[in-house]
Amino acid sequence: MTATDWNAHPEQPYGPSSLAEDGFVHCSPDEATTLAVVNAFYRDASRPLLVLLLDEERLASRVEWEEAVPVPPPGVGADIVFPHVFGLINRDAVTGILEIKWDGEGRATGMRAWQSA
Template sequence: MNLIYHIVPAADWQKQAGASTYEAPSLQTEGFIHLSTKEQVAGTLSRYYQDVPDLLLLHVDTGKLTSELKFELATNNEAFPHLYGPLNKEAVVHIETL
């Protein structure tokens, strides 16, 4: 099982609790959902979520994804996973409270 991770405020995740998929705000504004590899999670947290309370870390099995996954270079020349469509919740194998 290959895992990637998505950081989400608990309130955002809970707003879509009844749906079979999750759509992060970035899907509308940027066209994809931001994800991270295990090695990238700590850096993503410190850069973008330092002052955000009540976060969840979604553990996502790449083999179960139904939307297209691409690894693309960010501004720091590091390849990050981007999901081009909704995140189907069957692919979320664990939810960790941060």
């Protein structure tokens, strides 16, 4: 998500606009998968682009691990399953926030601790 989206309503649980359409919040299981997803779908997103680290045990919404449908994005193996959060993300389930690092060609190359302004 963008920092603007994350900071828009800090007193409320977070839910991306895709939640209404898809019925769940798209998540990734690890850094490599997250970077592949960012490079496939979010290279033109506003920056900074943030990644929430979630404690699944603290989430108030149901989590299901599911295969990518119809296929995983480029760079993600067919055996990877994705955590989908079926509802809003309560902020006390967020254990950390990382910022995507970019190279000179606009590719996501890693993550670092996010320092909010």
